Each structure stands twice: as structure tokens, then as C-alpha cells.
Amino acid sequence: MSEEREKWRKKGKYYHGQLEKYLRFLVPEGASVLDIGCGTGELLASLNPRRGVGIDISPRMVEKAQHNYPDLDFRVDDFENLQIDETFDFVIIDGTIGQVDDVQQAFQGLHKVCTPETRIITIYFNYLWAPVIKLAEMTGLRMKQNLQHWLPLDDIANLLFLTDFDVVKKGYRVLMPLNIPLFSPFCNRFLVHMPLFWKMALTEVLISRPVAVRKRSQNTTCTVLVPCRNEKGNIEDAIRRTPEMGKQTEFIFVEGGSSDGTYEECLRVQDAYPDKDISVLQQDGRGKGDAVRKGFAAAKNDVLMILDADLTVPPEDLPKFFEAITSGKGEFINGSRLVYRMEKEAMRFLNTLGNKFFSRVFTYLFEQRIRDTLCGTKVLWREDYLKIQAGRKYFGEFDPFGDFDLLFGAVKLNLKIKEIPIRYRERTYGSTQISRFRHGVLLLKMAWFGLFKIKWI
Numbered sequence: 001m002s003e004e005r006e007k008w009r010k011k012g013k014y015y016h017g018q019l020e021k022y023l024r025f026l027v028p029e030g031a032s033v034l035d036i037g038c039g040t041g042e043l044l045a046s047l048n049p050r051r052g053v054g055i056d057i058s059p060r061m062v063e064k065a066q067h068n069y070p071d072l073d074f075r076v077d078d079f080e081n082l083q084i085d086e087t088f089d090f091v092i093i094d095g096t097i098g099q100v101d102d103v104q105q106a107f108q109g110l111h112k113v114c115t116p117e118t119r120i121i122t123i124y125f126n127y128l129w130a131p132v133i134k135l136a137e138m139t140g141l142r143m144k145q146n147l148q149h150w151l152p153l154d155d156i157a158n159l160l161f162l163t164d165f166d167v168v169k170k171g172y173r174v175l176m177p178l179n180i181p182l183f184s185p186f187c188n189r190f191l192v193h194m195p196l197f198w199k200m201a202l203t204e205v206l207i208s209r210p211v212a213v214r215k216r217s218q219n220t221t222c223t224v225l226v227p228c229r230n231e232k233g234n235i236e237d238a239i240r241r242t243p244e245m246g247k248q249t250e251f252i253f254v255e256g257g258s259s260d261g262t263y264e265e266c267l268r269v270q271d272a273y274p275d276k277d278i279s280v281l282q283q284d285g286r287g288k289g290d291a292v293r294k295g296f297a298a299a300k301n302d303v304l305m306i307l308d309a310d311l312t313v314p315p316e317d318l319p320k321f322f323e324a325i326t327s328g329k330g331e332f333i334n335g336s337r338l339v340y341r342m343e344k345e346a347m348r349f350l351n352t353l354g355n356k357f358f359s360r361v362f363t364y365l366f367e368q369r370i371r372d373t374l375c376g377t378k379v380l381w382r383e384d385y386l387k388i389q390a391g392r393k394y395f396g397e398f399d400p401f402g403d404f405d406l407l408f409g410a411v412k413l414n415l416k417i418k419e420i421p422i423r424y425r426e427r428t429y430g431s432t433q434i435s436r437f438r439h440g441v442l443l444l445k446m447a448w449f450g451l452f453k454i455k456w457i
Contacts, residue, residue, distance in 0.1 A: 020046040030049070037055075038074060040061055080106045107162075116209070119209055125204065193455055207414045223303065229257060287401075304382050331410075333380070334419045367411075391412060
């Protein structure tokens with residue numbers, strides 16, 4: 001049986017190569033991975049895990065996998081009654097749900113191998129392809145399979161929901177499973193992501209997470225980062241108006257070469273509020289992105305927040321973000337200025353149109369709904385930021401805003417993104433530092449960059 005499986009896998013080398021390439025995007029090297037229904041181990045080995053465990057119900061498959069990949073751990077185990085007693089960063093279920101008697105029971109048992117940060121990657125075939133697959137089996141082009149469940153994408157998502165897993169994203173991959181030079185790469189890199197075509201793809205992929213709380217809000221500490229340049233008149237209000245959150249709240253001002261005495265004002269406010277935990281840093285580089293990286297590198301608390309120093313997002317709204325992330329409703333909380341009615345001069349008309357256009361573009365890119373990519377208020381766990389930082393080499397130093405460095409990193413980590421509507425106010429001090437046309441061009445560059453690094457991989 002194991003020799004036959006290897007033979008058929010070689011025949012389907014192109015398809016499996018496409019799937020492994022996508023999984024390597026989702027699963028960073030050095031993660032801990034559990035592969036359920038591992039077969040002879042090729043998929044697990046392709047991910048280069050720090051800790052890799054593969055389970056299969058067939059002893060012969062497990063024996064062959066262990067022989068082929070002695071550095072990994074392969075065991076005989078049953079998906080519906082898991083005996084393994086450890087947790088993993090990622091759990092991969094490739095096709096296995098079609099073979100179990102009770103998918104809901106199998107999903108329920110996954111909680112024992114999960115932490116709140118674990119991602120479950122479920123892969124199954126699109127039932128539109130059932131006649132083609134059956135024909136391929138009859139003509140000897142595909143290994144014969146036992147009768148499998150009919151499980152459309154939404155039915156799998158519903159089973160995950162019933163067992164307390166939250167679907168982060170779902171979609172389709174591999175439009176052309178056979179290698180036809182030029183045509184297959186075009187189909188699988190570009191065409192599969194186009195409307196009308198994506199639901200014709202062979203493979204369904206769902207990424208989900210356990211519904212769980214990482215840390216109770218009363219035990220969670222918080223860092224509020226305030227990048228500031230020429231914002232002298234807003235510094236004291238940022239401290240005075242921001243409520244205490246969780247166990248302890250830290251403030252970090254990162255000043256960026258102001259000409260109005262902002263740095264001196266930050267130092268004055270630090271001295272004036274000795275009961276507050278306030279740090280003041282000066283940028284070595286330029287731009288908000290550099291300020292965010294410098295401030296987060298110095299942060300020491302559990303939850304990291306960005307508050308723009310213009311205070312057009314009211315500091316009084318920050319507890320909503322803190323509650324959303326500590327309650328587990330989301331893992332990357334983004335503010336949205338495009339829900340509530342704005343004050344007259346808060347956002348100019350062309351800026352509003354541009355933001356609405358780019359909300360559609362980035363929702364398509366991220367496969368999660370997002371309305372306002374450039375709202376400065378963003379909140380995430382420090383441990384997730386450190387993962388984004390560690391994986392920054394994939395995207396490189398591409399983002400002068402700082403917003404997309406975080407957003408793209410969150411998407412690659414498959415974090416659950418949630419938006420909170422905020423009441424966007426007019427400035428009371430200084431003038432906007434956003435150029436609608438120059439920054440509009442930069443947004444187009446970000447979208448084009450994202451297509452190649454996130455969508456067309």
C-alpha cells in the first residue's frame with residue numbers, strides 16, 4: 001500500500017508541488033507541525049518544521065514515512081480518537097476529513113493539540129471535480145479512493161464553527177492540476193484568483209483557529225505607542241485622555257525630528273506625570289514606519305497599540321480595542337474611520353474616495369474584510385509582532401507608512417483581523433502630513449506589491 005501511494009504521488013508531482021508551495025507560504029520554517037493523515041511523509045518534510053509529527057491510521061504508511069524521514073516523528077494514530085499529548089503551531093489536515101466517520105467528532109478532538117495561537121489548515125477537494133476525479137480513477141490516471149463525504153467549503157466551515165473553531169479565511173487553490181507548460185502556471189498563479197474561476201478550482205483550503213482567550217484582560221499589560229512629529233500641542237492630551245487599560249499601561253513617544261519643540265514637550269510631560277510609565281525616544285531614521293519599529297522594539301508589555309499623535313482618533317476609544325483583543329474576538333484589531341459620520345474637515349473628499357477604493361482592493365488581497373488600511377490605530381499581541389518581525393525578510397523593508405508592514409505580516413501569520421469603527425475628529429493642532437496624491441501612488445504600489453507577495457505566489 002505504501003509503495004502504491006508513493007507511485008501515485010509521483011504521478012501527481014505537479015499538483016502536490018503546487019500545494020506544498022502554498023503551505024510553505026502559510027507555515028514558516030521552524031514551526032511545530034502536526035500532519036494528520038501524513039501518508040508517507042512527503043508533505044510534512046517539505047515544510048522543514050522544528051518539530052514535525054505525522055500520524056496515519058496505516059502502520060505500513062507510518063513505517064515507510066519514518067524510514068524516509070528519520071528526523072521527523074511518525075506514529076500510528078486515529079484522527080477521531082487522537083492519542084497524541086502535545087500542542088503544535090500548525091495542524092494540517094490534507095484530505096483526511098473525507099475518510100472519517102464523524103468529522104464533527106474529529107474536529108472536536110483537535111483542541112487537545114492546540115493553543116490559542118494554533119492554526120488549523122484543512123484541505124479538501126472541490127466536489128465540482130467529483131466526476132473528473134472518478135473518471136481519472138477509472139482510466140488509471142489517479143489512485144482509487146474509498147467513497148468520500150460531500151463536503152463543500154461552507155459545510156466544513158460550519159463543522160469547524162460547531163466545534164469552537166473560528167475560520168480566519170477560506171478559498172480555493174489549483175485550477176489546473178496537470179503540468180501544461182505556460183498554461184498551468186497562468187491558471188494556478190493568476191486565473192484561480194479571478195471571479196468565476198476560483199470556485200472551479202480543485203482544492204478547498206480553510207484556515208481556522210481555536211476560539212479561546214490568550215490572557216485575561218485583568219492580567220494583561222498594555223503599551224501605547226505614540227509616533228509624533230510636529231505635534232507639540234497634542235502630547236499632554238495623549239497622556240491625559242488615554243484611560244488605563246488592563247494590569248498596567250505603558251506610554252512610548254517616538255519623536256521624529258520636529259521643528260516645533262515636540263521632543264522637549266515629550267520630556268516635559270514625562271516629568272509632569274511621574275505616576276505614568278512614560279518613555280521618550282528619538283528616531284534615527286525617517287517616517288512613521290521607522291518610528292513604529294523603534295517604539296515596538298522598546299515595548300515591554302503584552303498588547304501593543306498605536307495612537308497617532310494628531311488625536312483624530314480619540315484616545316478615549318482605545319479600551320474598545322483592548323477589550324476586543326483580550327476577549328479573543330480578534331488577534332489584529334484595526335480602526336476604521338469609514339463607518340461613522342466624520343467631522344467636516346476630518347478627511348477630505350478625495351481621501352475618502354481613495355480609502356473606499358483601497359478597502360476593496362485589500363479585502364481581495366487579504367481574503368479578510370478590511371475597510372481602512374491607513375487608520376493609524378492598530379493593536380496586536382507583542383508575541384505576534386515578534387513573529388512579524390522575525391518573518392520580515394519575506395516582505396523586506398518596503399513600507400514607509402508602517403501600516404502595511406503590520407497588515408501584510410498579520411495576513412501571512414493568518415491572524416484574525418477585526419475592525420472597530422472610530423469617531424474620526426478634526427485636528428485641533430497642526431496640519432495633516434498626508435499628501436493625497438503622493439500617498440495615493442504609494443498605496444497603489446503597496447497593492448501591486450501585495451499581489452505578488454500574498455496573492456500571486
